[in-house]
Each structure stands twice: as C-alpha cells, then as structure tokens.
Amino acid sequence: MPELPEVETTRRGIAPHLVGRTIERLVCRVPQLRWPLPEETIPLAGQQVLVVERRAKYLLLRCSNGTLILHLGMSGHLHLVAAGTPPQAHDHVDLVFTDGSALRFNDARRFGALLWTPDDPHRHPLLVELGPEPFAAEMDGAYLYRRSRGRKGAVKPFIMDQQVVVGVGNIYASEALFRAGIDPCRPAGSIGLARYERLAAAICDVLTEAIAAGGTTIRDFTDAGGRPGYFRLQLKVYGREGEDCPACGRPIVCARLAGRSTYFCRKCQN
DNA sequence: ATAATAACCTGAGGGC
DNA sequence: TGCCCTCAGGTTATTA
Numbered sequence: 001m002p003e004l005p006e007v008e009t010t011r012r013g014i015a016p017h018l019v020g021r022t023i024e025r026l027v028c029r030v031p032q033l034r035w036p037l038p039e040e041t042i043p044l045a046g047q048q049v050l051v052v053e054r055r056a057k058y059l060l061l062r063c064s065n066g067t068l069i070l071h072l073g074m075s076g077h078l079h080l081v082a083a084g085t086p087p088q089a090h091d092h093v094d095l096v097f098t099d100g101s102a103l104r105f106n107d108a109r110r111f112g113a114l115l116w117t118p119d120d121p122h123r124h125p126l127l128v129e130l131g132p133e134p135f136a137a138e139m140d141g142a143y144l145y146r147r148s149r150g151r152k153g154a155v156k157p158f159i160m161d162q163q164v165v166v167g168v169g170n171i172y173a174s175e176a177l178f179r180a181g182i183d184p185c186r187p188a189g190s191i192g193l194a195r196y197e198r199l200a201a202a203i204c205d206v207l208t209e210a211i212a213a214g215g216t217t218i219r220d221f222t223d224a225g226g227r228p229g230y231f232r233l234q235l236k237v238y239g240r241e242g243e244d245c246p247a248c249g250r251p252i253v254c255a256r257l258a259g260r261s262t263y264f265c266r267k268c269q270n
Numbered sequence: 271a272t273a274a275t276a277a278c279c280t281g282a283g284g285g286c
Numbered sequence: 287t288g289c290c291c292t293c294a295g296g297t298t299a300t301t302a
Contacts, residue, residue, distance in 0.1 A: 003295060034278075034297075057296075072297055075280075090280085109279045111296060126297095153273055162297085169295055218295065219282080238295095258274065261293085 002072045004134065004167025005210035006221050006229065007057045013224025014103060015052040017080050018061065021097045023047050034073060034113040037093065042116040044068070044095070055122065055168030056130050061095075066118035068095075069126070073087040073111030079104055079224050131165045134203050138166055141197025147195070148188040156184035156189060157258040159203065168203060171216055171238045174219055174263045176202040178237045183269045184262050185255065209234065237263040 002010070003177070011062075023044045031037040061068040063222040073077070077269030083100025089217070093114060094102040105112065117124050132139040147164050158164060160173050168176065177184045179202035182195055191199075215221055218239065222228055233240075236246050241254040245265040255262045 006295070034281095065292095071296080074277095074294070107279095108281065109294090111279070113297095151272075157273080159294095171295060216295075221295070259276090 002057060002076065002208075002221060003172055004054075004057060004171030004207055004212075005172070005231065006215035007059060007072060007167075007227060008054055008211050009215040009223050010072070011052055014059075014078055014080065015048050016176055017224075018049045018052055018103065019135045023049065023063070024096045024098045027094040027096055027102075027143065028092065029087060030090075030110070033107065033110050034071070034090065035115070038116075042068070044116075050249040052104045053181060054125055056133070056162060057169075057269055060121050062121075066116060067121040068202050068220075069115040069117060069121055069124060070105070071113040073109060073113065075154070075218075075220065076107040077106065077110035079106070079222070079226060095182060104112065129163055131161070131163050134165055134167050134207055139200065141193060141200045144196040144200055145191075145193045146270070148191065151188040153188060154185050154257050155182060155188040155199075156262055157260075158188035159199070160258075167207065170260050170262075171218070171235070172203070175236060176204045178264060178269060179206060180270055184257060184264050186270075211224050236253070237265065 003171060025043055026039055026044050028039045031039060043065065047065055050062045052061055059070040081102050081104045090108045091104055093105040093107050096102045096131050109155040121127060148158060151158060156173050156177060159168050176199060180199040182191065182199060210216060211230035213229055213234065214223060216231040217228035218232060237252050240252045240263060243252050245252055245268055247268045248265065250265060250267050252263055252265055
C-alpha cells in the first residue's frame, strides 16, 4: 500500500506525538509479520523517542539506545490510541508510552515489519543497499542514465528497483512515466540522457505533489489521524484503464510488467 | 549479474 | 447466499 508519500505522511502524523515520549513496553498480539517479531529481545522499556526519520519506505524511530525500524508493507497503518483503547482486528503491535497511550500497528496482510537495531540503522542489511532518496542531489537524470546502461528490462521495474532509487512504487512509477512521456515497457538501457532528465524531474514532482496531498488512498491507506490521502484525485493514469488520456483523449491502457499492473497512454508515451 | 516468477497474507469484488 | 477466481500501494527467495 504505502509508497514514499504515504510513509512520509505517516511520519509527519506520528512524529509530533512521539518525540520526547518515554516507552513503557512493546505489546505484541501477533508476532508473525514479515519476520517474526522478537519481542523479548527489544529493550525498549524506559527509552525515549528522540526523532522519527524516514529512509526509503522505512520509518526509523530513533530511541535512546537504538532504533526501531518499521515497514508498512502493503497494508500497514500506524495510528495513535488513547490509554485503554481496545484492539481491533489486525491490531498486531502497540508501542505503549508511560501515560498508557500507544502507537498502534495494524496490518491485515502482515507484510509489514518491525526490527530493532542498537547500531546505525543505515548500516542494517535491509537499508545498506538502498539507492538514493529521490530528492537527493545525486539522483538526477545523469544518475538514472548511468545506472540504466546495459539494462534490458523495462524502465518501469527499473525505477521501482529500490537499489536504483527508493520510494517509487507501483502507483507513482506509472504516474512519473506518463509525465515524462516515456513508454513504461521500453528497455531501460535504450533511453537517452535527455529523457532520463525529464523522468528524474517527474519522479520528484509527482512525489512532492503526493506528499502535499497527504498521499494516495486507493483502498485503505489512512494517515496517523485516520484520514485518507487525496492524491488519488490527481492521478492521471493509474487505475484509469479505458478512461480518456488527459492529454490526448485516447484510452488509457493497462499492461502487466514484472507482475505489476502498469497504466499508460500509447500515444503520449513512447 | 539480470530479470521474471513464486511466495508471503488477508480481504474485497466480480461472475456464476 | 455462497463459491471460486482475480486482484491489491511491497519485498524477498527462487528460478532461468
């Protein structure tokens, strides 16, 4: 479910409520997430939350003695609950604070993850191989051009590869390629520098606009306050098979690339 | 090394 | 109403 804008929206929602709070304990009702949650090995009691960061689609709760690494998977949500709020279906984990309120993790499909590291989280095996943030200065057209040389796979899976650039998922990949006028099926290595410059800009633009709108809610994404994101209204192609292309009026088509639905306009993208 | 596929889960929606 | 099928915003493991 969550791509970079949804994770960033979540971070902004929870951070003001977490920073400076002291953790009392971790309550785990269902430890079977992407990896079994080793609850007893996470020494959270008495620690303070110092800052809440985002790296790629991961949230990093920097605490006094280490970092809680969180991934929302496809269906994960975080929200804050008052003391005594009874858990509902798929409320798997609570991070309980000393006043009894809690950060609650809900994840129907359980593809999400919670991990603890006492070390620099950026050196954690899950994070160390990640590509640059889309807004980093180094992530420009020249970078994408260089990384794509010799790659025969389609450009859409290429920009969704978290080792190339992080944060771009299935929705925003289609949207960015539409904005850049690039056919998502084209081999990544066959695209020139000028078009990668357009693509790099399009990725930044669409992610920035989506963050400003609070993310995209297709099915069930909500922010920490339970509100949906409104960028769905601004999607040009994703989920719009058969509708008119907003630029030329021809029907938007859907293809399957690397197992993922891919939406584009045959006339405007080539 | 690269790229496609299966797998991990639950729930919603469509067709019959 | 129920059953079976497909699909879903992600990532990892396995297979060519």
